């Protein structure tokens with residue numbers, strides 16, 4: 001499976017291949033502040049699955065914490081993805097790849113939520129234990 005996506009203005013184009021490692025929603029304050037929305041719909045991919053096909057010179061990165069290298073288009077400011085080097089995964093925002101068959105399976109950083117979502121999916125207080133989090137669940 002191959003998917004294409006681009007930034008808000010279209011200067012940066014990317015191609016994703018294969019299947020995501022995980023999909024879900026992040027409720028953390030950083031994602032909210034960065035996205036300007038109450039939650040971030042994420043899809044996580046191995047770095048080799050993500051390829052910039054055009055406009056790589058416009059791809060800019062802002063890194064506030066060691067966990068996240070947030071990548072955006074320097075022309076339009078549109079957000080594309082966040083590289084998580086310590087996880088070995090890239091979060092290509094679901095909104096970046098509209099053709100993605102988005103099937104969320106988990107909520108992370110739910111302890112920080114400002115938009116409770118009662119959808120019956122598992123809700124992690126922070127991150128899964130295999131990614132260095134507590135792995136603790138929050139009840140809806």
Ligand SMILES: [Zn+2]
Pocket residue numbers: 007008009010011012073074075076077078
């Ligand atoms: Zn752009």
Ligand SMILES: [Zn+2]
Pocket residue numbers: 026027028029030031032040109
């Ligand atoms: Zn987040």
